[in-house]
Amino acid sequence: MSRSVLKTSALVAGYEPDLPIVQGVDLDVRAGELLVLLGPNGAGKSTFVKAIAGVVPVFSGRIELEGRDITHVAPHRKVAEGLAFVPQTENVFAGMSIHENLQIAVAHLPRSERAGRIDALYARFSDLAVKPTRLAGALSGGQRQMLAVARALALNPPVIILDEPSAGLSPKLVSEVFSMLKTINADGVTVILVEQNVKAALAIADRAVILAEGRIRHEGSPTGLADDPLIAGIYLGRREQERAAP
Numbered sequence: 001m002s003r004s005v006l007k008t009s010a011l012v013a014g015y016e017p018d019l020p021i022v023q024g025v026d027l028d029v030r031a032g033e034l035l036v037l038l039g040p041n042g043a044g045k046s047t048f049v050k051a052i053a054g055v056v057p058v059f060s061g062r063i064e065l066e067g068r069d070i071t072h073v074a075p076h077r078k079v080a081e082g083l084a085f086v087p088q089t090e091n092v093f094a095g096m097s098i099h100e101n102l103q104i105a106v107a108h109l110p111r112s113e114r115a116g117r118i119d120a121l122y123a124r125f126s127d128l129a130v131k132p133t134r135l136a137g138a139l140s141g142g143q144r145q146m147l148a149v150a151r152a153l154a155l156n157p158p159v160i161i162l163d164e165p166s167a168g169l170s171p172k173l174v175s176e177v178f179s180m181l182k183t184i185n186a187d188g189v190t191v192i193l194v195e196q197n198v199k200a201a202l203a204i205a206d207r208a209v210i211l212a213e214g215r216i217r218h219e220g221s222p223t224g225l226a227d228d229p230l231i232a233g234i235y236l237g238r239r240e241q242e243r244a245a246p
């Protein structure tokens, strides 16, 4: 089995100490995995990944990145240590150009490496290279997600966490974003994907984890999960169950 890249142990997190949302989550994500995190609205998926990223308080438990304890490391230090997080909203600087967004993202690198790294990102995300002076706020939803992911990959992180990157996108753009994630994963980046778009997410996942009421209720192979009435009915809820139907 491959090494652990990101591990949470008995993680308790939320917004108010007396009302934890994430209620003791143990999750071990292995190098090279594409893991999808599913669950009904309000299950705590976003809160869980925000706690990992350091933007929601952790009340107890532990978070390790490649074996290092990062539980209480500040969010910007986590990025520098190799934890890339793409939030659901406000994941680019809308008032800045594509190029400026990438310049900020590579600012942690030594000056001599920055231009080369931006060129590598343009090579991978060729749509962004077409007009680097375009304002990020003027991009389509799909292009904006590409820019957000490019920014997150700027420091060559071992792991990237994405909070519902398909939200608000057309089915065509969802499939573009998901195929881009598959490519990134094939290049060796471990991917943790929070999704409501159950069927599409299961189609690209190596492992599925289902969270409900702040706890892991199921984890395992994604094969057959979309059609499993027990899982779909109890943990994904009616709306997702309908989406998951073939």
Ligand SMILES: Nc1ncnc2c1ncn2[C@@H]1O[C@H](COP(=O)(O)OP(=O)(O)OP(=O)(O)O)[C@@H](O)[C@H]1O
Pocket (backbone or CB within 6 Å): 015, 021, 039, 040, 041, 042, 043, 044, 045, 046, 047, 048, 196
């Ligand atoms: N900023 C906040 N302050 C207080 N409570 C919050 C905040 N954000 C979310 N919550 C609460 O935390 C709980 C879990 O929400 P969370 O967004 O983590 O769920 P989710 O599984 O990501 O749901 P969805 O798929 O709808 O985004 C919900 O009860 C929600 O109301």
